[in-house]
Amino acid sequence: MGFCWTEQHIPVGFFILRKLPLKSRKEHSIMKHKGMMQWLSAMLVLLLNWNQCIAAYGITVLPPEDLQVIDPEHLGQLFIHWTLPASLEKLTNCSVRFQLQYFDTYEDRWATIRTTDRSYSAQFDLEKEVHVRVHTLLRGPCVNGAEIQSHGVEAVLKPPDKGSTGSKIKSLSCVFYQKEYMECTWEKGEDEPIHPRYHLFYWHRGMEQTMECADYILTNGARTGCSFPWDSLLEFTEFNICVNGSSAEGHDLRPAYFTLQIQNHVKPASIETLSLEAQPNGHFHLEWAPSEGKISDICLEYEVESRQKNVVGDLLHRNVTRETTFTSLSMNQSRTNCFRVRSRVHQFCADSSIWSEWSHPSCLPEIRELSILLCVLASSVITLLFLALCLWSIMGQLKICGGKKHTFYLPYKPKGDFSVSPMGGNGGYV
Structure with a gap:
């Protein structure tokens, strides 16, 4: 309870100040300052208790x-x-x-x-x-x-008292894929009965009445989620969901309620193509096209991951940009450099979002190892050609005799005349 200030509550020091003898200008200033502070304190208390003052004079107001x-x-x-x-x-x-x-x-x-x-x-x-x-x-x-x-x-x-606490589903996870369709899946409760049958209902401001899911996601024949087509969704408003159900024995499951803004659950499609070029100044230039879907290009931001293989280990760098091109800082072009990109909706189009899957990496191979490999291949080819020529030359000079294995005759032509004359000829032996 407050109280109402009247004239008798006003600090008297503020009025008596003028009647006091002035011993000095300094003393007068101090006393005047104290009186002013007392007056301001009184006014503050008066304002804070104004409602009680009015009630004290008989003025009241009733509640709705x-x-x-x-x-x-x-x-x-x-x-x-x-x-x-x-x-x-x-x-x-x-x-x-x-x-x-x-x-x-x-x-x-x-x-x-x-x-x-x-x-x-x-x-x-x-x-x-x-x-x-x-x-x-x-x-x-x-x-x-x-x-x-x-x-x-x-x-x-008070909330409805239906079903046991453990029969309620644990959580609900929703992903709005490319703004084309949304899938919401749930985890079963701790005390889920045998063969439960779940029902999902939803509502937003664009609907006249609550609707049930028309396309349930089934896992081993049981309902574990719902797929929403694009025309049943509405962004930038409360999207209300209730998941309830019953057991095979007819017992109710405790309902679970969720409210979400679907623009905060968008996941873009992965980027399909990357174009990577090495520049003479030691930089790498990367380009890509935005993923397909209903997401506006001006709402997307990208994360570029560059990975450079090193003897010690891979060097990893990540950069976020809203452009569809990226030029790396000076990197060692004698090593393998790989790049990949993913995207999401940035903070000016949604409060939160989900990163897309990474694109396939685009790499430029190590120049030094490629050169070594080419040199080894060239040396091997030259060696094989030399061995083939040597073998061909040897085989041209060898002859296989009588079909016997490991028997060879070298072509031989003796010097001089070793022919024998007929008997009785002048050329006979003496």
Whole structure:
């Protein structure tokens, strides 16, 4: 409780100051300063307790009436409605506003809105309690030009109590591929019953009513996710999802609620082609084309990975750019240099995004090892040719005799005349 300042509460030192004898100019200045500080303190307390002062004079304001929290089955988008207090319906010389407060479980804090409307729509996590509080604000001549606030009226909405806690799915992972279709998959709960049958429902502001998934993802015959076509999605608004279900025995599974902004789950397609050239100055120039899909080129950024093989180990560098070309710093062209690229939606088009898969690497081989390999191949070819010529020359001079193995006759022609004359000839032996 506060109190209301009257004339008897005003610091008397501020008025008595003029009646005191002035011993010196310095003493007068100090006393005047103290009196001013007391006066300012009094005014501050008065302002802070102005509402209580008005109430002390009999001016009060009532809180709103008939506060309701309505669930239109939009999976977390709730409608809050209240009415004007009956005592203020015929009020003409004051303005009326309302202060709405609700606990935001996503931000873990109270959110405050001041409005002249009598309704408001907000997003809530239906797995937790919903707390709403509304005050009436009155301002104008009827309250002596001030603004006073009523005490609050509150409403609480409890989550549905269905199924055991362990029967609820653990998590939901959604990927918006190339902005063409989205897949959401979930993990089963800790206490998943035998042969459960899951159902996924979704809603966004572009829909008149909640819809069930039309294309479930099946794993071993069981539902483990949902595929959404492009025309069923809406960006930059709450996309609400609820996954519930039942067991084969007919027991309900605890529902799980999720709210996401689908533009924050975009994953581009991988880049298909890279063009890599070595420049005379020792640089490498890389070019590529943006991945195909519905993503605007101005919303994409790229990460270029350059890898240089070294005797000690690979040297790895990564650079982020919004261009579709990249020129590396001076690199050793005598070694193998490989490049690959991936893309994502940058921060000016979404709060978060998912990197695409890496492109296939594009490499330029090591020049030194290639030269050595060519030299070895050339030497081998020359050696084989020389051996073939030698073998051909030897085979031309060798003759195989009588078909006997390992028997060879060398062609021989003796010098001189060793012919024998006929018997009785002059050429006979003596």
